[in-house]
Amino acid sequence: MIIVADNLQITDPAIDHAVREENPAPIRELVKACEMAGAHAIDINSGPLSKEPEKRMTFLVETVQSVTNLPLFIDTANPDAMAAGLSVCQNRAVINGFSLEPKKLDAILPLAAAHDADIIGYLLYPDSHVPPDAAERLAIAVEIHAACAGAGLDPARLIIDPIIAPLAWADGTTQNTEILALLRQLPDLLGYPVRTIGGLSNLTTGPAPREKKRLMERTYLPMLAASGLSFVLMNVLHRRSIETAKACNALTAGGIFSWASLP
Amino acid sequence: MIIVADNLQITDPAIDHAVREENPAPIRELVKACEMAGAHAIDINSGPLSKEPEKRMTFLVETVQSVTNLPLFIDTANPDAMAAGLSVCQNRAVINGFSLEPKKLDAILPLAAAHDADIIGYLLYPDSHVPPDAAERLAIAVEIHAACAGAGLDPARLIIDPIIAPLAWADGTTQNTEILALLRQLPDLLGYPVRTIGGLSNLTTGPAPREKKRLMERTYLPMLAASGLSFVLMNVLHRRSIETAKACNALTAGGIFSWASLP
Numbered sequence: 001m002i003i004v005a006d007n008l009q010i011t012d013p014a015i016d017h018a019v020r021e022e023n024p025a026p027i028r029e030l031v032k033a034c035e036m037a038g039a040h041a042i043d044i045n046s047g048p049l050s051k052e053p054e055k056r057m058t059f060l061v062e063t064v065q066s067v068t069n070l071p072l073f074i075d076t077a078n079p080d081a082m083a084a085g086l087s088v089c090q091n092r093a094v095i096n097g098f099s100l101e102p103k104k105l106d107a108i109l110p111l112a113a114a115h116d117a118d119i120i121g122y123l124l125y126p127d128s129h130v131p132p133d134a135a136e137r138l139a140i141a142v143e144i145h146a147a148c149a150g151a152g153l154d155p156a157r158l159i160i161d162p163i164i165a166p167l168a169w170a171d172g173t174t175q176n177t178e179i180l181a182l183l184r185q186l187p188d189l190l191g192y193p194v195r196t197i198g199g200l201s202n203l204t205t206g207p208a209p210r211e212k213k214r215l216m217e218r219t220y221l222p223m224l225a226a227s228g229l230s231f232v233l234m235n236v237l238h239r240r241s242i243e244t245a246k247a248c249n250a251l252t253a254g255g256i257f258s259w260a261s262l263p
Numbered sequence: 264m265i266i267v268a269d270n271l272q273i274t275d276p277a278i279d280h281a282v283r284e285e286n287p288a289p290i291r292e293l294v295k296a297c298e299m300a301g302a303h304a305i306d307i308n309s310g311p312l313s314k315e316p317e318k319r320m321t322f323l324v325e326t327v328q329s330v331t332n333l334p335l336f337i338d339t340a341n342p343d344a345m346a347a348g349l350s351v352c353q354n355r356a357v358i359n360g361f362s363l364e365p366k367k368l369d370a371i372l373p374l375a376a377a378h379d380a381d382i383i384g385y386l387l388y389p390d391s392h393v394p395p396d397a398a399e400r401l402a403i404a405v406e407i408h409a410a411c412a413g414a415g416l417d418p419a420r421l422i423i424d425p426i427i428a429p430l431a432w433a434d435g436t437t438q439n440t441e442i443l444a445l446l447r448q449l450p451d452l453l454g455y456p457v458r459t460i461g462g463l464s465n466l467t468t469g470p471a472p473r474e475k476k477r478l479m480e481r482t483y484l485p486m487l488a489a490s491g492l493s494f495v496l497m498n499v500l501h502r503r504s505i506e507t508a509k510a511c512n513a514l515t516a517g518g519i520f521s522w523a524s525l526p
Contacts, residue, residue, distance in 0.1 A: 168520075173518070222482045222484075223488070226486035227489065251440070251479070
């Protein structure tokens, strides 16, 4: 399981300010801290970037890759920002991401083939709603896969995101249990070892005591890992959660276990 | 997932001494602490009880049930001790357990039908060795199930223990990954929702730093829960591990999640 830091977000006021001021220092510090904590890749969540999208994403990507060689997940719904980020990205790039929404199919998906990049496909309806059950998720996975093939993209480039449900939803635990089954079924369904990603922070959105949120994060993560999740997008500065991620990898990687491999 | 305390063990010198002296106080205190911590059942691990097996097991069972109404797992390889314990047990009783070892088939398995008790079947060869791979485990599960039927026992009484492997074994992580798959396959293989149990403490036997042991315990437990484990036998006084067990139940129980349900 590859650990992707979700810490670099424009919704963080310090990051928003740094982007507006074109001040690289806070971004560099955060990225270095994520790599030190054990991140294998960095998600750059720039939001929609309604103002100067190309300039700001270029600044973000160049700032991040000035301090790390880790792969970068370029995380925006703005196709101009995405194209600009991909153009300047010298690290390995992953497009985060597309869905069956027509404007994403038209403007985001083609960037994967054009830039020879991996791309995340969200298991969402074309109107961006979350499917209600396992059967619908499977149907959407097939459509996402077909969309990639239709866009001339090698399906090996696709990473499917089943969209972890907030526990606060009335059927949150049911949906998240179904997602575990889906992760196990997808390779058989699509006929190849398709990769998958889950956004762990989504599990605990909404108001709740911090320690309980962390506990649920640490508990659901091994369930995802045991179900074959390829990438986890998570807050890598949650110390116990990243310990758990590393312990998951020690348990699922096969080979000889070593206590010394643990944090 | 039903949480069974493995804390009451004759290998604990205080418990050994209490049994020899027929002093119920330390046993009662321990059982009350386990119930307070969240145990749903108590395993009474008396060891082989080479001296006065009936008398000592009777003392143990009577002492435990004097302070709790929880189900009792009677955990001994000594058939005389097992029969004595079952005879005096007024709480719900589970026999822990039998295997394909001839003397267990002859002397332990028949006690289940005779005492109308659930019984744990260990996935071990008749010589008590651990099977090397998933295929052998499946074959033994079928034999264990057939042995129950042959003994006139309702298969619904059987609880299968796949024997969690110590991480210290060269193939420990591989075996434990196979056990997760086995837990998911067993109901289909045997054609009914057979119950399963795992001894979590076995994962971390051998020398290793305590905090790392606990981390692995907390990480493997959700994997077991997500794979459908029915009972976990664990040290319920490991505070963070029992928190994780409760969080597993909150995630897998279905229904509406409540943050207030968490420890």
